[in-house]
Amino acid sequence: MKHIKNHPQTGFTLLELLVVLGIIAMLAGIVGPQVMKHMGESKTKAARVQIEDLAATLDMYKLDLGTYPTTEEGLKALIESPDSAKRWNGPYLRKSKIPLDPWQQEYHYVSPGEHGKFDLFTLGGDAKEGGEGEDQDILGWQ
Structure with missing residues (x-):
């Protein structure tokens, strides 16, 4: 008959697990706000790019028809x-749907515009005029 040696069990104690979870929570608290800040900045940049693309597409429309679409159109x-x-x-867009802004709102289009041949803009994350950060208005004429 063989003799089985007792091996000490290896693993983590509850205290060690709590310390690791505490460290992870602390890192998330430090890193999380920075990540969210950059996400807001990236949505703003994405809105600017979409507005530029839509403006270029509107220019193609004007080349074919001689005018920009009216506000009603x-x-x-x-x-x-x-x-x-x-x-x-057309269609002048690849997809058969007008893109929404990064906050899932429709872009605002006015033609003729107050700032040019047309005004194209989004009101940002809060969907209200003004605001800062992610809530700032993204205006196609600036």
């Missing part, structure tokens, strides 16, 4: 021919 004129458009050569 809106950005929908980029994917569906308005009744008044005789030389419409």
